[in-house]
């Protein structure tokens with residue numbers, strides 16, 4: 373239902389207000405009036421108006437000043453203002469427009485002229501409000517669609533990672549439990565690292581289980597060999613890092629990108645003696661450094677076909693020895709400080 377337009381008439385002579393109301397009454401507008409500038413400003417701040425008819429010559433605050441103050445106010449500036457005045461000199465007219473007035477009617481005026489100009493301003497103002505409303509709802513709709521699309525892309529990536537991880541469990545020597553624990557340990561290290569964002573923490577949690585995805589392409593007799601690998605077999609085994617990078621490097625999606633970094637850098641060592649690139653220190657991506665520590669710590673604390681499970685204390689001692697050689701010293705400190713949470717993950 374369209375409500376009546378609210379019109380404020382500002383004039384220090386009440387007879388003038390009456391004349392205007394008589395002309396406009398056939399349009400079924402709702403009227404308010406003010407007899408001076410100060411009163412007008414108070415009303416405008418309290419109520420909604422669709423149009424202001426403003427006299428110029430008033431005691432204290434004149435119409436120009438009232439207009440300037442309204443147009444300076446972000447919330448009020450769009451309300452159309454028509455000056456209605458006996459002044460016809462060019463200076464007044466130009467001052468009225470300079471101060472933000474939308475129209476200027478000089479007295480005496482014809483009833484039709486006032487009606488037509490009032491209608492024009494009201495229609496313009498209504499159209500502007502409608503357009504703004506439409507714009508806002510369009511922007512909201514677009515934002516919603518964008519959010520839906522990006523969460524769908526995110527879900528697709530997570531699903532793909534889950535499928536690849538399961539494939540890895542079937543084909544490689546890693547158990548599903550190991551992959552889950554590495555994800556949780558990596559997340560814990562990331563969460564307590566001073567320069568890792570919440571988003572990166574989320575990426576590392578989902579991408580860490582993919583660290584050995586390259587093993588899918590390693591010949592099964594090497595992958596499942598009960599004997600200690602000879603040097604040639606070890607060289608082939610090490611290619612699981614570069615192979616993974618070859619599968620994943622073309623994606624620009626954040627989870628796959630994270631998985632690519634982790635898979636290709638989780639065997640790099642802090643002192644540069646790791647593989648495949650021999651990167652050192654902070655040249656190794658933080659994702660690679662984190663998963664390197666989480667992966668080794670979990671392997672130490674669990675039984676493998678070639679070794680028994682070490683106690684947490686034995687494993688910590690080993691990690692401490694490797695601090696600054698194999699592992700990032702900051703991450704080793706985090707692991708030690710959070711040993712209670714680490715133990716809970718390890719024992720799960």
Ligand SMILES: [Fe+2]
Pocket residue numbers: 583584612638639
């Ligand atoms: Fe590996």
Ligand SMILES: [Fe+2]
Pocket residue numbers: 546550554583584667
């Ligand atoms: Fe692993």
